Amino acid sequence: MAERGFEISRLPGFATVAIAAFVILYLPIVTLVIYSFNASNSVAVWGGFSLHWYGDAWANQAVKDATVRSLIIGVSASVLSTTLATLAALGTTRRRAYRGQTLIYVMINQPLMVPEVVTAVALMIFFGIIKVATGYQGLGYLIAAHTAFCIPFAYLPIRARLESMDLALETAAADLYATPWATFRRVTLPLLAPGIMAGAMLSFVISLDDVVITEFVKSGGQDTLPTYMLGQLRRAFTPEVNAISTMLLGVTVVLLTAFFLLTRKKD
Amino acid sequence: MSPAEENAIRSSARNGWLLSLPALVVLALAASGPLLIVVYYSFLTANDTGGVIRQFSTEGWRAIFLSYDIFEDRYTLADAHLTIFWRSVWLSLATTALTFVIGFPTAWFIATRPARQRAMWLFLITIPFWTNLLIRTFAINEVIRNEGILNTTLIWLGVITEPLRIVYTETAVLIGMTYVYLPLMVLPLYATIERFDMRLLEAAYDLYASRWTTLRRVILPIVKPGIIAGSILVFVPSLGAYVTPRILGGGKKMMIGNFIELQFLQGRNWPLGAALSVLLLVIVTAALLVYVKVANRDRSQGHG
Numbered sequence: 001m002a003e004r005g006f007e008i009s010r011l012p013g014f015a016t017v018a019i020a021a022f023v024i025l026y027l028p029i030v031t032l033v034i035y036s037f038n039a040s041n042s043v044a045v046w047g048g049f050s051l052h053w054y055g056d057a058w059a060n061q062a063v064k065d066a067t068v069r070s071l072i073i074g075v076s077a078s079v080l081s082t083t084l085a086t087l088a089a090l091g092t093t094r095r096r097a098y099r100g101q102t103l104i105y106v107m108i109n110q111p112l113m114v115p116e117v118v119t120a121v122a123l124m125i126f127f128g129i130i131k132v133a134t135g136y137q138g139l140g141y142l143i144a145a146h147t148a149f150c151i152p153f154a155y156l157p158i159r160a161r162l163e164s165m166d167l168a169l170e171t172a173a174a175d176l177y178a179t180p181w182a183t184f185r186r187v188t189l190p191l192l193a194p195g196i197m198a199g200a201m202l203s204f205v206i207s208l209d210d211v212v213i214t215e216f217v218k219s220g221g222q223d224t225l226p227t228y229m230l231g232q233l234r235r236a237f238t239p240e241v242n243a244i245s246t247m248l249l250g251v252t253v254v255l256l257t258a259f260f261l262l263t264r265k266k267d
Numbered sequence: 268m269s270p271a272e273e274n275a276i277r278s279s280a281r282n283g284w285l286l287s288l289p290a291l292v293v294l295a296l297a298a299s300g301p302l303l304i305v306v307y308y309s310f311l312t313a314n315d316t317g318g319v320i321r322q323f324s325t326e327g328w329r330a331i332f333l334s335y336d337i338f339e340d341r342y343t344l345a346d347a348h349l350t351i352f353w354r355s356v357w358l359s360l361a362t363t364a365l366t367f368v369i370g371f372p373t374a375w376f377i378a379t380r381p382a383r384q385r386a387m388w389l390f391l392i393t394i395p396f397w398t399n400l401l402i403r404t405f406a407i408n409e410v411i412r413n414e415g416i417l418n419t420t421l422i423w424l425g426v427i428t429e430p431l432r433i434v435y436t437e438t439a440v441l442i443g444m445t446y447v448y449l450p451l452m453v454l455p456l457y458a459t460i461e462r463f464d465m466r467l468l469e470a471a472y473d474l475y476a477s478r479w480t481t482l483r484r485v486i487l488p489i490v491k492p493g494i495i496a497g498s499i500l501v502f503v504p505s506l507g508a509y510v511t512p513r514i515l516g517g518g519k520k521m522m523i524g525n526f527i528e529l530q531f532l533q534g535r536n537w538p539l540g541a542a543l544s545v546l547l548l549v550i551v552t553a554a555l556l557v558y559v560k561v562a563n564r565d566r567s568q569g570h571g
């Protein structure tokens with residue numbers, strides 16, 4: 001019998017801890033998903049498969065309104081932030097380093113560095129002043145706030161894509177007398193499309209998931225799905241929130257898988 | 268350099284600015300700019316009914332550490348505030364330590380898988396990383412609450428007769444933060460371990476080093492930049508945490524984030540809330556500057 005080889009990189013106990021870590025990471029999420037299909041009223045007791053929590057969530061007008069609001073904000077913020085991030089990525093890559101470029105990077109990435117609760121407080125004060133001055137109470141504030149913190153997430157994949165693109169194709173287009181605009185529309189943009197799609201998906205996921213900034217900025221009756229869930233948690237526990245979580249989770253996993261497929265490096 | 272070239276460089280820089288400008292304007296209006304208002308508000312006078320009176324005062328800053336005793340007409344240390352700061356700091360440090368103890372073997376495990384498997388394991392770490400923090404906190408709450416899965420299982424197994432009361436304690440917040448921030452520790456650790464030259468282990472073992480000595484004297488010093496990066500990436504959001512302590516601490520075990528919210532949404536003391544926000548921002552920025560410095564040094568030393 002051959003002895004098991006001395007595996008050089010194996011450290012005792014590490015694999016056990018690692019497997020345990022993966023189990024711990026997934027067990028709560030999987031449990032949450034399973035129990036969202038529970039027919040019983042209790043979380044701990046399994047009463048058979050049922051979709052009635054999904055039915056309850058769907059019949060609840062507050063949930064419907066929050067879903068619509070989340071989608072409006074998510075789609076607007078995603079489209080706006082991706083557009084702005086695409087322009088900024090074009091302005092900060094593939095050209096000679098220029099004065100202020102570092103400042104632009106810092107400003108774009110700034111939302112990633114400030115604790116969310118601090119940004120939330122700042123926006124609550126600032127938008128509060130504007131609300132009083134203009135009388136406008138609509139969703140515009142939430143869309144503006146979401147657009148801003150989505151910009152760095154949209155910017156990163158677009159910039160990565162631009163940096164890995166071959167300049168020769170655009171030079172070739174210019175050599176063939178394409179105008180700069182035609183080159184951009186017919187060569188650069190199609191090549192950049194996967195990066196833009198990836199940025200749009202990531203920013204949509206980020207907007208859909210935001211709790212803290214939304215909680216502080218929203219006016220009365222402007223709950224999104226996450227702030228609605230947070231409000232429900234304060235009250236008695238309802239498995240309806242399990243159902244909403246599972247649906248949000250599903251959207252996130254689908255979009256993230258698409259994101260990874262889009263940004264995957266070709267072997 | 269010819270004047271034509273110089274012109275080309277100048278117009279390239281100008282176009283760079285013009286293209287970035289729309290994004291910068293939105294960020295200035297709805298992210299960075301309003302932070303300045305918070306600084307301004309921290310130096311105003313509190314209005315008892317919420318909001319501020321536009322009158323200069325350092326009371327907000329003083330109130331962070333001192334509270335005014337009306338009966339004795341003097342300032343005393345604000346014990347309640349200090350308890351919250353202390354809790355925030357120690358819970359954040361403990362979260363960092365726990366995520367390291369679990370995260371280091373995990374990162375090592377992923378980095379030593381065959382190249383084909385690695386992407387799959389990494390994807391498994393990134394899914395929770397991008398999943399809604401609220402949902403993950405909620406999921407862990409389901410597990411540890413009094414009638415949760417952990418307690419029902421333990422009672423069913425006969426290990427305990429009474430449910431463990433974990434939720435609404437500091438332990439619950441610690442478990443929750445470790446759970447939600449674990450991927451933030453694993454990812455940077457993985458990035459450094461992946462570049463670790465495994466031949467160094469051979470050399471260590473050839474020189475009769477034990478596994479423990481090798482870990483302590485060879486592996487840990489070399490992956491130190493990853494450890495620092497991961498620690499800061501976990502410490503920073505832990506210190507500013509809001510959702511996790513709110514759900515698992517149940518309003519009793521507040522952290523700085525919740526305390527700031529209390530000052531604003533309950534309309535208690537806006538200048539104090541603003542001063543606390545500025546303080547939190549300064550601490551976090553300092554931690555991140557260390558991170559950037561370490562990350563740059565790591566990059567300049569990296570080979571291959």
